[in-house]
Amino acid sequence: MLIGLVKEIKNHEYRVGLTPNCVSEYVSAGHRVIFEKGAGVGAGFEDDAYIKVGGEPVDAPEDVWQAAEMIVKVKEPIQSEYKYLRDGLILYTYLHLAADKPLTDALVASRTAGIAYETITDEAGGLPCLVPMSEIAGRMSVAQGAKYIEKTYGGMGVLLSGVPGVKKADVMIIGGGTVGMEACKIAIGLGANVTIMDINTKRLAYLDDLFGSRIQTLYSTPSNIREGLGRADVVVGAVLIPGRKAPHLVRKDDLSLMQKGSVLVDVAVDQGGCFETTHATTHQEPTFIVDGVVHYCVANMPGAVARTATIALTNTTIRLGLELAGKGVKEAIRENTNLRAGVNTYDGNITCKGVADAFNYNYVDIGRLI
Ligand SMILES: NC(=O)c1ccc[n+]([C@@H]2O[C@H](COP(=O)([O-])OP(=O)(O)OC[C@H]3O[C@@H](n4cnc5c(N)ncnc54)[C@H](O)[C@@H]3O)[C@@H](O)[C@H]2O)c1
Secondary structure, eight states, X not given: OEEEEOOOOSTTOOOOSOOHHHHHXXXXXXXXXXXXXXXXXXXXXXXXXXXXXXXXXXXXXXHXXXXXXXXXXXXXXXXXXXXXXXXXXXXXXXXXXGGOHHHHHHHHHHTOEEEEGGGOOOTTSOOTTTHHHHHHHXXXXXXXXXXXXXXXXXXXXXXXXXXXXXXXOEEEEEOOSHHHHHHHHHHHHXXXXXXXXXXXXHHHHHHHHHHGGGEEEEEOOHHHHHHXXXXXXXXXXXXXXXXXXXXXXXXXXXXXXXXXXXXXXXXXXXXXXSBTTOOOBOSSSOEEEXXXXXXXXXXXXXXXXXXXXXXXXXXXXXXXXXXXXXXXXXXXXXXXXHHHTTEEEETTEEOOHHHHHHHTOOBOOGGGTO
């Protein structure tokens, strides 16, 4: 199959859909890979690295889009790329269609096979292509809290680890899933006092087994949260209720309980945020202050570590990408139910129930089309 790699053109997106290692795997499997010159530079992969493993450089993105049978990307196409969508094209990327009606319409109208990383499943029913980004955001969250609590950024001027004779900082993590657990590891590593809350008691038991006496686990209730806010130097919001907006677990009034210069890091901002005062920020201007409390609410945290994020993402997408290339889309999704779960649009139909429901469109079971 002819695989195409294009440069991401969404604002400040530096990740890329294939590393040179991935290209090497496709080429070894007998496929051809054409890539837009400069596609990987933002993630630290120069053109030469792709050429060395058999990638074929192309000047113009439209030439890649038009020639390739499968385009491997990171982010959903933006408006200026819709013209490249066409019947017979496989688009393998994050799509997040339930939040994007124009793109859904464009994929359906063009009859593109849209395979969305975010709905691909694994044997345990998890969403393997979302996990690495949560791992990254979780690890970054405490590092960002440690930075923005510095005086120059409006923080209270505290070192999370303390020093001999000076108290360690208190880090409170609300939500003990992937983001929360990774945040916990970094907070422990920095030597902070860590409290982690969740409403899933099995998860709390797991975290307790894993981290033992190095952390305090607490059932997440409004009163436990409010009590914790009074002590916390850094609070990480890491909750998720699948398919729903994040609940507001910290209200604006609650900020008065907090110390001036403490920091709220709302990782759940991409689901609306779990603090009432959250609004999405960017890497250019990551923070704002409300009632003396610093808020960090960057919606695409992994974008700041494009190289790590690219490698982590492609580690989870390469195997299924090779299956698509090797068998063709129809055969690959017929044989692999996890990959089938990733098919959001096919042959002019919406084949993901969540997307169809979001726009009141007709849902067609992919099983009927293959
Ligand atoms: N900002 C970013 O760049 C970025 C990157 C990756 C993920 N995220 C977001 O981070 C959030 C967390 O993702 P995740 O992968 O850890 O999800 P996850 O499903 O692994 O974990 C979420 C946890 O929240 C818990 N929870 C639900 N309601 C709660 C409540 N009221 N109090 C306490 N805990 C509660 C759940 O029991 C679960 O353990 C999601 O909204 C995700 O989209 C953001």
